[in-house]
Amino acid sequence: MNNNFLQNTLYPLLACPRCGTPHDSPFEQNETVCTHCKLAHFQIGEIPCFFPSGTEHKLIWQFQAGVMQKTAIHGLESIAESLSRYDLSNTTRNRLGEIYHSCELSQVNTFKLLEQYGITPLVNEQVNQMNIGDLSEYYDLILRDWAWDTTENPSTENQNALKRVISQIDALNIKPKKILVLGAGAGRLSWDIHSRVKPEISVALDSHPLMLSISDWLIRQQQPIALGEFKIFPQIGFQSGQVHTLTPPADPENLRERWFGLGGNIWHMPIQAGSFDMIITPWLVDVTGGDVRDLIGVVSNLLAPGGHWINTGPLLFTRHIPVQIKYNAPEVKEFLALSGFKLATENVQVSDHLVSPIEARGRTEQIWTFTACKSETPDASSVDGVIVPWLVMHHLPVPPSNYSTKDKHPLIGTILSLIDGKRSINDICAEIAGRIPEGITVKDAVVTLLGQVIAEESDNT
Ligand SMILES: C[S@@+](CC[C@H](N)C(=O)[O-])C[C@H]1O[C@@H](n2cnc3c(N)ncnc32)[C@H](O)[C@@H]1O
Structure with a gap:
């Protein structure tokens, strides 16, 4: 991939997440240093990674990879031990064999991929005792994006996700030039939007190293990867494990030249203010661990005046978020009005979520999709009971x-x-x-x- 292209298109939009200084020095040997605060940022493959702890953030990823590898190896050893026993019938042996095979393939290929991106697993007993986050948390999203949806067996989930966003863009009758997807996950939706809308640049930001690596590998590097899926609960008529080959998306127009992965944390954004004319947050507002009001502040800061924010996803706030900030849709709409956003369109759909081809069970979720336009003049509307907007919206x-x-x-x-x-x-x-x-x-x-x-x-x- 052309490094000059990165240099000319993505780098001018970046800023140091610690001091806010615009990024203006090239990466040398996968590192670059902020000219102001001297924080060193790193790159995995070609993905710039800008976190407030600089290169130390990569160490956290390596420890997370170490924990994931240890758990996977332990699981495999336990199944291997069972397979060597004398008290199994062939039926049990076959079930365990299917699980072992898919699990082993996933573990080998996942760590090979992470290694390709310079994330070598590290093990440290003290770190293991801390809760440093589970890298396998969003594994099913990788499969939903790139494995369950094949030409022979298309899944409607990805198509519906795309339709929800495209219908919002069509209703606006605009052609966005710079699109930022926050919490882009395994990248499928950001790629589908990019290849449909063909903006000057799309940036897919996430803080998860496996998500970033998978999306870059498939989209930018155009490389396939085989991953396994297994089910621990037996279901009648379904196999226990399956190997999937995730294939890169077709890209006859070389649109991937203008699609970039970016490692960063939404709460410490490595992007200069007003850089994008469209921001998309798919299935994000409820999983950031923070307050939606602050996310509105982040989005407002990154959008150019007149820019649009498209949000799509449920309000399934994570368990440990206090109920006080598990806001409903009317509350979020008040926050938008107080921040000078105008709601353009919205709809609510009930849709399948993460329905695997080797699963009889499935989830259905309520998905709220809206577009809000950042006013050219930052006038806030008044809202009943709110004395002054800036007391509620803490970015004002x-x-x-x-x-x-x-x-x-x-x-x-x-x-x-x-x-x-x-x-x-x-x-x-x-x-x-x-x-x-x-x-x-x-x-x-x-x-x-x-x-x-x-x-x-x-x-x-
Ligand atoms: C529920 S997943 C949705 C992924 C993708 N948008 C999709 O629809 O499949 C949420 C994503 O947001 C990312 N994320 C959560 N909090 C984040 C943060 N503070 N900064 C950056 N990414 C974050 C996670 O790593 C994860 O990939």
Whole structure:
């Protein structure tokens, strides 16, 4: 692949996720250093990876790969041990053999792929005891994207996902030039959109090394890979394991030259503000671990004025997110209005999700798809019960005023002194983070104190 192309198209959009400095130095030996804060960023294959911990992030991936490999080897050894026993019939032997074969092939090929991208598994007992995240978490998405949907046996899931997004773009009657897909996973949807819409550039951002590697391998490198699938619960009439060959998508027009994988974390974006005219978040808003309001802030910052945000997916917020921030659709729409977004279209569909050809069971999910346009002029609408938009949407600048309060909390003076008409609550929190006593959440403290100031002010008028 042409490195000049990366240099001319993707690199000018990047920024250091720690200090925000635009990226302007080439990668040498898979590393580049921020000209301002000197943080070293890395590349896996041709995928630039920009995380706030720099090259140390690659180590985390390597430890995650180490844990995944250890678990896989342990599982294989246990089945191999059972297969060597004398008390099995051929029926049991065949079932275990099918599982062993698919599992072994997946483990060999997955680690070969990760190695190709420089992610050599590392094992460290101390790290193993920490919860560093399970790399196999989204394995089924890889199969759904690239294995279950073949020419002989097409699956409707990928087609429907594409239709949901394309119908939104068609309704806008626009041709986006720069598309950013956040949480792009194994890449299929971002590729399908890219090859249909043919923008100048598509960037598929994710924080998951296996997802990034698979999508780059199939889309950019045009290489096939064989992976296995196995089911631990027997189902009548279905085999227990299957080997799939994932084939690269056809690309007669060489559109992959303009599709890029990017390693990064949504909460520490490595992209310059206003760089994209379309952002797509497929099945993301409920799995980021954060607050949807903050995600709206991230999207708003990355979109150029007049740009569009297409969201598609359920509101199946992960278990450990508090119920207070498991927002419903009307709440999300209020947040959009408060942030100066105009809702263009929306629909709700009920659709199959992750239905495997070797599975009798299946999931059905409710999928909410909407398009919101970032206003050219950042005017927020008013929403019932909301005193001021910036108190709810923490990315909005806090307007200057003669704020005063009877509260003599030592922090209040510092917080009020930081209000300059440009800083948001998020910016203020970042500035005072180190000065807050342990055990207090910065955001809670700032929002509460500013809330009191505003409430007192409106009581006085
Ligand atoms: C439910 S999956 C959906 C993947 C893909 N959009 C799809 O529809 O198949 C969510 C994806 O978001 C990514 N993700 C979650 N939190 C992220 C974060 N903070 N930064 C970057 N990617 C993130 C995950 O790695 C995962 O690939």
